[in-house]
Amino acid sequence: MSNNYATPTAATTALFGILALLWGCHSTDAFQLDGHVTDEAGCANAIPVVWNDNVFQHDGTVDGLTDAAFFNVPVMSAGSWLLVDTFNDQIVGPTFDPVVSILNATGTQRLAMVDRVALWQSEDPHFHYHLADTQSLCIKIESFSRWTHSYAAAQMPDAPLAYSFQLSLNPDKDTIYEPETDVVAENPFTDSTPLTLSASEDNPDAGYHWLHGVLNTAQDADVYSFTSLNMETITDIFVNGETGIGDPYGGVSGIGTTAQITLQLIDADETIVAELSPDRIKPVLSAVLAPNSRYYIRVTGAPDWMPGQNNFYNLYLASESVQNFDMETASDNNTLDNATKVNLTAGESGSYSGIVIGTLETETDVDVFQIALTPGQMFMLQCLGASSGSGLQNLTVGTFEANGTRVRADIEKNTPIEWSTGPNSTRGPLWADDYEDLYLRISGDYRRSPLSRFYQCYILVMDEAY
Numbered sequence: 001m002s003n004n005y006a007t008p009t010a011a012t013t014a015l016f017g018i019l020a021l022l023w024g025c026h027s028t029d030a031f032q033l034d035g036h037v038t039d040e041a042g043c044a045n046a047i048p049v050v051w052n053d054n055v056f057q058h059d060g061t062v063d064g065l066t067d068a069a070f071f072n073v074p075v076m077s078a079g080s081w082l083l084v085d086t087f088n089d090q091i092v093g094p095t096f097d098p099v100v101s102i103l104n105a106t107g108t109q110r111l112a113m114v115d116r117v118a119l120w121q122s123e124d125p126h127f128h129y130h131l132a133d134t135q136s137l138c139i140k141i142e143s144f145s146r147w148t149h150s151y152a153a154a155q156m157p158d159a160p161l162a163y164s165f166q167l168s169l170n171p172d173k174d175t176i177y178e179p180e181t182d183v184v185a186e187n188p189f190t191d192s193t194p195l196t197l198s199a200s201e202d203n204p205d206a207g208y209h210w211l212h213g214v215l216n217t218a219q220d221a222d223v224y225s226f227t228s229l230n231m232e233t234i235t236d237i238f239v240n241g242e243t244g245i246g247d248p249y250g251g252v253s254g255i256g257t258t259a260q261i262t263l264q265l266i267d268a269d270e271t272i273v274a275e276l277s278p279d280r281i282k283p284v285l286s287a288v289l290a291p292n293s294r295y296y297i298r299v300t301g302a303p304d305w306m307p308g309q310n311n312f313y314n315l316y317l318a319s320e321s322v323q324n325f326d327m328e329t330a331s332d333n334n335t336l337d338n339a340t341k342v343n344l345t346a347g348e349s350g351s352y353s354g355i356v357i358g359t360l361e362t363e364t365d366v367d368v369f370q371i372a373l374t375p376g377q378m379f380m381l382q383c384l385g386a387s388s389g390s391g392l393q394n395l396t397v398g399t400f401e402a403n404g405t406r407v408r409a410d411i412e413k414n415t416p417i418e419w420s421t422g423p424n425s426t427r428g429p430l431w432a433d434d435y436e437d438l439y440l441r442i443s444g445d446y447r448r449s450p451l452s453r454f455y456q457c458y459i460l461v462m463d464e465a466y
């Protein structure tokens with residue numbers, strides 16, 4: 001039996017990316033409960049969790065989309081962390097889109113309910129849960145169809161349906177937990193919690209790290225310090241896990257945290273580089289970091305936040321070489337003629353993606369990028385300035401044809417600019433009809449000194465046939 005940890009290799013493409021998970025050895029043990037069983041009855045007949053080196057792995061089956069499996073977790077002490085994973089995308093054969101609920105031992109109280117990974121796009125839950133109290137838990141695994149009560153309309157596949165599920169108690173691989181003796185230090189910068197960010201084995205141009213902590217009071221401030229990689233990087237700090245306890249009628253996940261945080265990235269001069277109060281639509285803070293330099297991550301309660309029952313947070317730090325992105329070449333990219341060319345990377349099924357990053361160095365700077373399209377392709381983007389913690393306000397994206405005809409413009413207000421078919425889109429996708437090159441013109445206002453002047457755009461192009 002081995003631990004299975006997610007190993008993000010390109011977290012900065014999380015907005016459109018799909019991540020592969022590692023896969024280890026498992027025991028198989030079939031178990032079924034009637035689909036209409038209550039949580040109380042399910043928890044009373046749950047499969048006992050038996051730890052093996054603080055890991056519990058279970059491969060099982062349920063009889064159709066309406067059934068659920070229940071597990072009983074022995075008493076864990078307050079302050080423990082539980083990593084909850086499913087691996088259904090690794091199963092060959094009939095399976096389902098899993099939803100995991102954490103309940104109290106008797107199944108009368110819901111503590112968390114998670115359908116998918118907020119950090120990267122996967123139907124399989126992967127989240128860290130923090131125990132505020134010493135207690136035992138009941139964990140329920142059900143299909144998305146059962147969660148949303150839509151199984152009547154769903155096409156029933158042949159039973160039984162397989163699932164794979166793993167719990168890890170206090171996992172510590174690539175992970176920092178804030179010290180248990182959490183005091184507000186006299187100097188939070190010299191007394192910060194250090195983390196070592198090192199380049200990963202599979203990708204020497206990148207480094208990743210988990211961070212977990214608790215806001216003990218409304219005034220609590222947690223400061224972590226690290227040295228950036230030995231190259232210029234774009235560094236993202238993701239908040240992995242949605243607040244609340246989820247919606248029992250489906251659609252909204254919650255990992256059970258009552259913390260709403262403000263994140264700051266601070267440089268060695270103690271100047272704030274980026275600041276964000278993350279939420280479901282703006283879950284990530286981003287900045288370009290200088291090589292081999294000291295930085296701090298400061299976590300506090302968001303403005304007007306009141307502490308609740310379980311005020312924990314899960315952060316994921318991802319640094320990647322800027323050379324993996326289309327960075328603006330110079331300040332002379334102010335016109336269509338001098339546009340920076342964007343190199344899209346071909347993905348699966350006729351999709352092409354790229355990430356454009358840059359800075360608006362002066363009040364009058366504009367940056368123009370050129371994207372080659374073919375007629376019939378669908379063009380989608382997401383652009384962030386203040387939405388990822390930079391000091392740029394009113395980030396404006398205009399698109400133009402080669403002859404200078406404006407196609408569309410959009411301004412970032414309280415949410416990222418997003419041209420897609422998704423629920424958070426500000427506009428729909430663009431369709432490349434008659435033009436072959438599309439020009440992206442970025443402008444904005446700088447109103448939040450000393451924050452950075454950084455912006456980024458994720459681009460996704462799909463062939464018509466897709």
Ligand SMILES: [Ca+2]
Nearest residue numbers: 097098115123
């Ligand atoms: Ca799911």
Ligand SMILES: [Ca+2]
Nearest residue numbers: 182214215222
């Ligand atoms: Ca703390």
Ligand SMILES: [Ca+2]
Nearest residue numbers: 331333366367
């Ligand atoms: Ca420029």
Ligand SMILES: [Ca+2]
Nearest residue numbers: 359360361367
């Ligand atoms: Ca620029």
